[in-house]
Amino acid sequence: MSRTDQPAMTDSAPEGDIASPPINAERLLQLITEEYESLPRQLKRIATYMSQQSDRIMVDRISDIAQECEVHPSAIVRFSQRFGFSGFSEMQALFRQAYTHKTTPAQNYQQRIRSLIDNKSQKASAADLARECINATLSGIERLGLELDDQAFDAAVDLVVNADNIYVVGVRRSFAVADYLVYNLQHTHKRIHLVSGLGGSYREQMRSVRANDLVIAISFSPYAKETQQCLRIAQLHQAKTLTITDSNLSPLVKRASTALLVNEGSSFAFRSLSASLCLCQALFIAVAYRLELKVDGIHEQVSFED
Structure with a gap:
């Protein structure tokens, strides 16, 4: 031929x-x-x-x-x-x-942002742009409320409550979320470790992970290789793993004992972090509630004041 x-x-x-x-x-x-x-x-x-x-x-x-x-x-x-x-x-x-019978927050936002971009006859003001960012944030939080997996969230709380040590890792955009979760969890009597990777020392900071520990990995598309490496180390050491990510197709889900999914709203190619921070706060509150039922309570941090 x-x-x-x-x-x-x-x-x-x-x-x-x-x-x-x-x-x-x-x-x-x-x-x-x-x-x-x-x-x-x-x-x-x-x-x-x-x-x-x-x-x-x-x-x-x-x-x-x-x-x-x-x-x-x-x-x-x-x-x-x-x-x-x-x-x-x-x-x-x-x-x-x-x-057809329900309009989601993301759909409403998508229509608003498209109208703003297509309307070239009227220049958007700074306040208009600010409101679009706010609306994007609201759409992400509302979607989180609609799509939260109750069973997975309960399983995540169990993992945190039952862990000896908790290691939290998140890099680049996800670092702020990881640091916020660490801050919250430090109000419990759990031993909490932020895997910062300072100087590229992810492997060294993960070296002490053991079977009764929990590694919480936070990453969103395009999924940080450093976070995936920490999950591999956690699996090697037979630790439990909880991932906070944006899709069941995320490579983090395959290595997770439990996965929590959250999708942020985005405005002009910038994604919010508000829904992810809200999910972490909700996780801490649920953990705190569970611990108060089992122990005398979560004591306040010792004050630095005299």
Whole structure:
């Protein structure tokens, strides 16, 4: 067969072995999780976005998703066909069907931010931009309240209450969340360690982790390698692990005894930390409540004042 006789490769060529599309959005997300490891690199980016932003898909344009995932729109088409759809519109209809009777905070925010960007005739004021940041933060916190996994949260509280030592690791953007959680947990009688990695000493700071300890790892896409390394060390030492991350597709989930998921709102490519901080505060309050039931109480820190 000559080069000109070979069949052309087009974006409409189906991928994968799924003959028909899933019956609902929940089943699609389940399939995405199951098929994730077998997906090409670009499609993995799209799968991660679908998992994290499922409540936004019904209002997203294909160009929006492509930009967020740093892929060509044709990759979105290929992703849709991989899971049995004729194209993106048919897959999007599944999410519209799922969310027809409820408008989520993320959808409201997405519509507001798109209107602000598209309205080029009116320049946004500093106060307008501030309010968009505030709205993004609110959407993340409201979504956390709607999607909090009660069973996973109870399991996380059990892990903290029963641990001998607690090691908390989070780098770069997640460091502030890790430090805040450490500050809260230091109000208990637990031995709390912030794995700061100062001077690159992650491995050294994790060396004393033992089987009855708990490692809390906090990381969001693109998932810090240092945090993943600490989780590997925790597993090697047979310690329990609790991860705070943004997707079931996160590599942290595979190494977690329990995982808590939180998705932040974002404004102009900047993601908030408020929902993550709120989740950590809620975790501490639940732990404090549980400890007060089992011991005499959580004593106040010794004052530095005379």
